[in-house]
Amino acid sequence: MSQQLPTQAIQLAPPPPGDFGGVHKQTNIIKVIHHLFRGRYLLTAALAALGLLLGVGLGWLSQRPVxxxxxxxxxxxxxxxxxxxxxxxxxxxxxxxxxxxxxxxxxxxxxxxxxxxxxxxxxxxxxxxxxxxxxxxxxxxxxxxxxxxxxxxxxxxxxxxxxxxxxxxxxxxxxxxGEGQGRELNDKRASLIRDEIGRYERNITDAMSRIKSLAEDLGTNDPQQLLNLATAKRAELQTQIFVTETRLRAMGIMVSNEDTPADGTEPATQAEPARDRKDWSNEEIARVDNVMGTLVDRLNEARERYQAGINNGLQPAHIQMKRIENEISNLRDQMDARKQAWLGGQVPEEVLGQPGGDIDTPESLKRQLEDLKRQLDEEGRKASQLAGKAQEMSNFNQQLKTNTEQRDEMQRSLRDLDLNNRLRTEAGLITVLYPENEPKSPSNDTRLKFAGVFGCLGMFIPICAIGIFGMTDRRYRYSDEAIDEGPANTTLLGILPRLPSDLSDAEQAAAAAHCVHQIRTLIQIGGKDRRVLAVTSSNPGDGKTSMTLALGLSFASSGSKTLLVDLDLIGQGLSRGMRLRETSSLFNVLYDGDIKARIKPTHMDRLHMLPSGTEDDHRSANRLAEPQINRLLATVVDDYDVVLIDTGPVLGSIEAHLVCAQADGVVLVVGAGRARGQVKSAVDQLRRVNAKLLGLVFNLAQPRDFKTSAASQSFRSIRPDASPAQPSSPSEFPELEPLPRVVAIDTKR
Structure with a gap:
């Protein structure tokens, strides 16, 4: 039975098509938060704890219990x-x-x-x-x-x-x-109030005496009645003056009205020339003709009855309304006949006098007019004197009212003070209950509340700050970010760790070598016609040169005759790393030199190298063109199974575009910490020149990320009785970088 050791693997199937970073999928909030704080959890927790402590302390100390x-x-x-x-x-x-x-x-x-x-x-x-x-x-x-x-x-x-x-x-x-000074104070206030009451009483007595004196002079307590009577009498005199003047004008006598009444009012009549009698209206005739006056009164009364019927809802066609209309019509006819008779002199002179039948001559009417004017002047003077006394009585009445109200208010205040004094003399009416001791606990302690609020703010501020920094940090820090958010339609070929220079972690070194071999295997399986491979990166420092050499060692160890070509004419890291750099310019050789004669063997079988020279610089790179690349490939492709070309960075060199456009496959190395926008730009430029991009290699991953990345995993089988991996000896391939060194050591063993 064999044990399994985890190593990083690749996904051959490309991610689904879409924008940079993949298609728009449903957002996993937990994953988003994890990406924001990944690698910063400890820092976030420490700063949040520190902010919490500072916030709690500040909130607690900012408040004082009351x-x-x-x-x-x-x-x-x-x-x-x-x-x-x-x-x-x-x-x-x-x-x-x-x-x-x-x-x-x-x-x-x-x-x-x-x-x-x-x-x-x-x-x-x-x-x-x-x-x-x-x-x-x-x-x-x-x-x-x-x-x-x-x-x-x-x-x-x-x-x-x-x-x-x-x-x-x-x-x-x-x-x-209280009982002592409080009562004395109230007594002083009471004394002042009594003095005020006495002053108001004196004012009231004086006002009443003056009002009584004026009432005796006028003979009444209500001067307004006298004013009304005087006004009515003056109005009557003015009417009599007007009638008399009208009668004089009717006799054809001019009335002179130059005198002004003594009371300052307008004259009873205005002087005007006598008008022709035929221009007089019915109302003017009625003033000197009693019969016409009676007809005018009857006409007005009939009109009022007609309007009253309308107001009561009677229609004009009603029989009662018809009768009134006939009556009004008859009265108008009589008035017209009376006016014609009066103008024709058919009215007897005796009807032109005042009611009663007295006949006035022009001389008697003039005397009567003068007497009426004298009476009007006299009544005007009396009315003026009466108005003055009435105003004086009104002023004293207002003074009496004001002083009475103020006296009553002072009396109420005095009663309140007396009641206060009485209450204070009664035992137990006002009782003060004092607290026995000082308060033991605060009644309003906001320290805990402010400590909580400030603590939350102090904790969330660093969390939010680090979260915002994570949102703005657009670098590839972990391998699974290159998978989840990498360029669309791009395969992740593998993940390589950041190896220490002393290769102290033997297990990690062995896993890294296994990853390189697996990447080489997948490239070989992907197509037998992939003989010319270009290895590049978006920017310098991503480890493309180490990757090129490590792949070359892996291809050579698998039995493929391999040629390494250093076409990074500016960096020349591959030639320096292998210590094979020439003095002469590689550009000149590619242009018209003997390419095969420049190829040199390496310390490993089946691995050769075409190095650059110290004379190569940016001028050589600027002059490099497609014919030179075609001449290189035509010369070496038949002699080698695999040609690995190390180019300059895509975003900073010319040779990268020329080589990648002609290569059978391109491997793009992405270093940890590289900005995503730069990687996307590099991929876009490679696709613009129709480069055959095989995929990405995520390089310089952190050891923990290398072991526990969210990328898929494969397992390297080892024998159960195999001895543990031993650290590499410092004397083995010291000239090589850590990644090609572990591959060289692995292939040697």
Missing amino acids: YQSTATIRIQPLMPNFKQNYDVMPMFDSFVGTQVNFLLQPRTIKQAMLSSDWQAIAPGSDASAEEEFRSALNVRRGGRDQSEIILVTYSNEDAKTAFVGLTQTCRAYERVF
């Missing part, structure tokens, strides 16, 4: 009466609110801060200290079911300070507003 000391003040809502019973205190809520204000009065706070106990803790009592003391003090009433309770709380980061601040505040309240 202690609260609370006292209860109970106010008895009942007060004794003269029958030795108790009545509910009137305005009880207002009284309790007053006590709350007393506790917050600057005088109370000042007295508390001046106490010896408080000065021993916090000396000083300036304005800022008082404001700080007031902000720490909280006074509030009890709930709806505890309206007689006042809760006094003092908060501070120190338990003793909270206790002393509370007790001294309550004691200052008792001293300032």
Whole structure:
């Protein structure tokens, strides 16, 4: 029975077609997170733990616990009466609110801060200290079911300070507003209030005396009635003046109206020229013709009845509405006939007088007009005097009302003070319940909460930072990343480890040699016509030269006559590694020299090499063209089973494109840590020149990644009784790099 040792293997089947990195598949969140933190788990855990500790410490120290000391003040809502019973205190809520204000009065706070106990803790009592003391003090009433309770709380980061601040505040309240100074203060306030009440009483007496005097002068307490009567009388006089002037104009007499009434009002009539009588309206005729006046009144009354019927919902076709319309029509006909008779002088002169039948001559009407104007002037002067006295009485009435309201308010305040004094004289009406000891535990300790929040932030910040760094790190760090996220339609031929220079891990060295042999085997199996193979990379430092030499040793050990060609004209790592570099230029030989004469044997059978020369440089590489490559291959391909050509990097050399375009197969070496974009660009350029890309070789993998990579695994069989692999001797092939060295040692054994 044989034991199995794991070595890295390859997948011959290419990945499904798609974009760079494979087709779009359903995202595995666990795998995504694993790729972000892979290789950084220990660092992430250490930084997260450190951030957690720092965050917890910072959050804990950023907060201070707050202690609260609370006292209860109970106010008895009942007060004794003269029958030795108790009545509910009137305005009880207002009284309790007053006590709350007393506790917050600057005088109370000042007295508390001046106490010896408080000065021993916090000396000083300036304005800022008082404001700080007031902000720490909280006074509030009890709930709806505890309206007689006042809760006094003092908060501070120190338990003793909270206790002393509370007790001294309550004691200052008792001293300032208690039985002693509190009653004296209320007595002083009561005295000031009584003085104010006396002043208001004097103002009230004076106002009442003046109002009485004015009422006696006017003969009434309501001057507004007199003003209304005076206004009505003046209106009547103005109407009589207008009628008289109208009658004079009807007689053809011009009325002069230059005088202005003494009261400053507009004249009763305006001077205007007499109009022709035929231009008079029915209403103007009605002023001097009693019959026309009667007809006008009847017409207006009929119109009102018609409008009332409309308002009551009667239609114009209603019989009652028809009757009113006929009546209005008859009245208009009578008015027109009366106007024609009046204009034709057919109206008797006796009807032109005032009702009563008196006949006025023009001279009597003029005298009557002058008398009416004198009466109007006299009434105007009386009305002006009356208005002045009425305004004076109104001012005194307003003064009386204002002083009465202010006196009543002062009397209510005095009653409140008297009630306060009475309550304070009754034992047990106001009781202060002090706390017995300092608070033992903080009432509001946010340290734990802040420690948790800051701890979470401190833990997640490094995790997020490393995660973001992982997202931005586009390098191939592990072999399975080249499988899962490598260029599309590209096969991973194998994985090779980063070997130490001393090859101290014999088992790893043996597995690496086995991988090289397996890659060579898969290339041979893939097609017998693959005789010219190019080995390249995207950038320098990926290990393509070591891979070329290791493959050459493996092909030679398998019986294939193999030629190594160093066409990396800039690096020349293969020629230097084999210590076969020539002085002359390889480019000149390829151009027109003897190629076969330049080929040299190596220390291994069936392995030869065409080295570059020290004269080769970037100028030689720039002049290299397809004919030289064709001439090289035509010369050597028939003499060797396999031709392995080491080229320069695809992204930095000309010879790589020329060789890869002509080769039967191309092996692209990808070193661990190489940027994915660079690998993709190299693959794109190879496909652009129609290179036959056989696949990728992931080189320089970490030992752990080499053993436990997510790539598929094969097993190297060994005999159960075989001795363990022995470390290589430093004297064996010291000129070779670690990878070709382990292959050379393996083939030698």
